[in-house]
Each structure stands twice: as C-alpha cells, then as structure tokens.
Amino acid sequence: MSGNAVIEAHGLTKLYGNIKAVDGLDLSIYEGEIFGLLGPNGAGKTTTILMVMGLTEPTSGSVNVYGLDPMRDSISIKKVVSYMPDNIGFYDYMTGRENLLYTAKLNHIPDDEARQRIDVCLERVNLTEAGDRKVREYSRGMRQRLGIADVLIKDPKVIILDEPTLGIDPEGVDMILDLIVNLSKQEGKTIIVSSHLLYQMQEICDRLGIFVKGKLIACGKISELASNITNRNECAVQIIAKPFDEGLLNIVKSVEGVKETYIQGGMISAICENEDSAVMINKRLLEAGYVIYHYAISGYSLDDIYRRYFEGEDGGYGALSK
Numbered sequence: 001m002s003g004n005a006v007i008e009a010h011g012l013t014k015l016y017g018n019i020k021a022v023d024g025l026d027l028s029i030y031e032g033e034i035f036g037l038l039g040p041n042g043a044g045k046t047t048t049i050l051m052v053m054g055l056t057e058p059t060s061g062s063v064n065v066y067g068l069d070p071m072r073d074s075i076s077i078k079k080v081v082s083y084m085p086d087n088i089g090f091y092d093y094m095t096g097r098e099n100l101l102y103t104a105k106l107n108h109i110p111d112d113e114a115r116q117r118i119d120v121c122l123e124r125v126n127l128t129e130a131g132d133r134k135v136r137e138y139s140r141g142m143r144q145r146l147g148i149a150d151v152l153i154k155d156p157k158v159i160i161l162d163e164p165t166l167g168i169d170p171e172g173v174d175m176i177l178d179l180i181v182n183l184s185k186q187e188g189k190t191i192i193v194s195s196h197l198l199y200q201m202q203e204i205c206d207r208l209g210i211f212v213k214g215k216l217i218a219c220g221k222i223s224e225l226a227s228n229i230t231n232r233n234e235c236a237v238q239i240i241a242k243p244f245d246e247g248l249l250n251i252v253k254s255v256e257g258v259k260e261t262y263i264q265g266g267m268i269s270a271i272c273e274n275e276d277s278a279v280m281i282n283k284r285l286l287e288a289g290y291v292i293y294h295y296a297i298s299g300y301s302l303d304d305i306y307r308r309y310f311e312g313e314d315g316g317y318g319a320l321s322k
C-alpha cells in the first residue's frame with residue numbers, strides 16, 4: 001500500500017490483568033483509506049481504538065497518529081481524530097442541533113461557524129428536519145445518524161466509527177455507506193470502521209484487518225486475504241434450491257472437489273477446488289429433481305474469507321495466522 005501512514009502501531013500490546021486484549025499489534029493505516037476492523041466480540045478492536053485515541057495507555061509497544069503519541073499529545077490528537085463509539089450518548093432533553101452545538105463548543109468552534117457546519121452535517125445525514133426535535137424523540141437510527149453528524153462537526157482528518165450502521169434501516173444504511181465512501185474518496189479523510197456486518201464492510205473497505213484474541217491474524221485488501229487462503233482455481237458457489245432438505249446438502253457435499261459447505265440464511269455456500277466441481281453440483285441437483293432458484297459461482301465473499309481465517313482449516317485460527 002502506498003501513501004502516507006497516518007496511524008502506525010508497533011508491537012502494540014494492552015493487558016487487563018492476565019487478559020491480553022491487544023497482543024503485539026503491527027499495523028499501518030494510510031491517508032484516505034477506509035480500513036475495516038473485523039473480529040468476534042472481545043477480539044481487541046475497541047481497545048485498539050482506545051489506544052489510538054489516547055483514551056487508554058498501552059502496556060507495551062507504541063502507536064502514533066501523524067507522528068504524535070496519543071497519550072502525550074492527546075489534545076492535538078483529538079483535534080484531528082473523531083471517534084463515534086457504538087454506544088454514543090446525547091443529552092436527551094436537548095435537540096439534535098443543540099447537542100451538535102455543544103460538541104462544537106467543546107471543540108472551541110466559534111458559534112457562527114458552528115451553526116453553518118451543523119446545517120451542513122445535519123443535511124449530510126438527512127436530519128435537517130429533525131434537527132430541532134429533542135433527542136429523546138429520536139429513533140435508534142436517528143441517534144446513530146446524529147452520531148455521524150457529531151463526528152463531522154470538527155472536520156476531522158481521521159474518523160473512527162464503531163458499528164456506524166447499527167439499527168439503521170436499509171435506506172439509511174445506503175446513505176451512511178455512501179457518506180463514508182465520499183468522505184474517504186472525495187475529501188481524503190482516513191476512516192476506520194469496526195463492524196460485524198461483513199457484507200457492508202466488503203462494500204466499502206479498501207483494506208481489512210481480522211482480529212482474533214488480541215492478535216491481528218490477517219490484514220490486506222479482500223483480494224489479498226482471499227489469495228492467502230485459496231489456490232488459484234478455487235471458487236465459491238451459492239445455491240438456493242427447493243426442497244431445502246438434508247438430501248440437498250448431502251448431494252452438494254458428495255460432489256468431488258467440494259472442500260467446504262455451510263448454510264447461511266436459506267442458502268448453501270460451497271467452496272470448490274475448481275469450476276468443474278461447481279458445475280457438477282448444479283448438474284447433480286437437477287438430476288435429483290431439485291428446483292434451483294439461485295446458483296452463482298463467484299470469488300470469495302468477505303463472509304467466506306472471515307470464516308476461513310477465523311475457523312481455520314484445522315478448526316483453529318492459528319493454522320492460518322501470518
């Protein structure tokens with residue numbers, strides 16, 4: 001990856017008692033990219049973010065943001081980095097606009113300028129109308145969008161978002177994802193997103209890091225992550241067929257060259273050694289009288305990649321660690 005590293009971590013480690021929340025993290029995040037933090041609950045994503053923000057001290061190793069130490073230069077860091085936690089709190093008795101004005105005051109933005117910025121930010125998250133309503137009347141999705149407006153108020157260079165689309169309806173999700181991409185691609189902001197919503201991460205992230213038990217076990221573009229765990233000929237097949245019974249899965253599994261199968265949301269995914277095996281699945285299912293509603297041969301989805309890194313070929317992530 002070319003460009004200037006905005007955030008650099010070397011051997012970054014955080015212990016809570018005996019728990020290694022973050023374990024020897026080496027990571028560079030580059031200007032203008034959207035970097036996704038993936039990993040199960042307790043993997044160390046939030047702790048990493050807190051160390052980047054200077055909100056918790058590393059036990060060992062180092063992290064710097066624009067060359068600054070977040071613990072020693074926390075005021076400078078907070079001028080350029082905005083963080084939206086997943087449980088963002090607002091004053092319920094104040095309006096959305098008043099909450100944003102309060103954030104602007106905390107950031108020493110003059111009132112006139114703040115009011116202009118607030119108008120722009122509310123519009124960007126589609127809350128112009130609701131801006132004058134008390135936050136206690138907001139839905140979860142509206143609060144979430146107000147949270148995004150809140151991080152934009154100080155026009156940060158780096159934006160860290162924890163589950164930014166949680167609780168937002170599909171239309172709102174598209175708007176937020178578009179906004180994140182625009183902030184990165186048109187305004188050159190560096191964005192770190194932590195989320196469990198793999199499909200959304202796949203859509204927007206330039207690079208991803210997969211955390212498991214405090215360790216970054218894989219990092220790169222989706223294509224790079226996929227090529228680390230596959231050979232060139234492998235492909236993934238997604239099938240929806242009726243009846244959706246045990247026989248269906250057994251047929252898929254029995255085809256020569258099918259390496260892995262799993263079921264997600266009424267769909268079977270199969271990892272095949274090559275396209276011949278994928279085509280054979282289709283043939284066998286038709287021969288057995290199944291009605292195929294959906295059949296697609298594709299590259300690896302982030303979901304496939306995540307599973308394989310996380311579960312590992314021997315059932316443990318260690319097998320795939322770099």
Ligand SMILES: Nc1ncnc2c1ncn2[C@@H]1O[C@H](COP(=O)(O)OP(=O)(O)OP(=O)(O)O)[C@@H](O)[C@H]1O
Nearest residue numbers: 016019020021039040041042043044045046047048
């Ligand atoms: N203040 C704390 N005191 C003690 N242990 C903590 C503290 N904060 C986090 N931990 C532990 O550190 C580990 C990493 O937690 P962290 O919150 O960073 O994970 P995460 O990847 O953000 O999880 P999630 O996806 O649930 O948000 C967990 O084992 C957690 O229990």
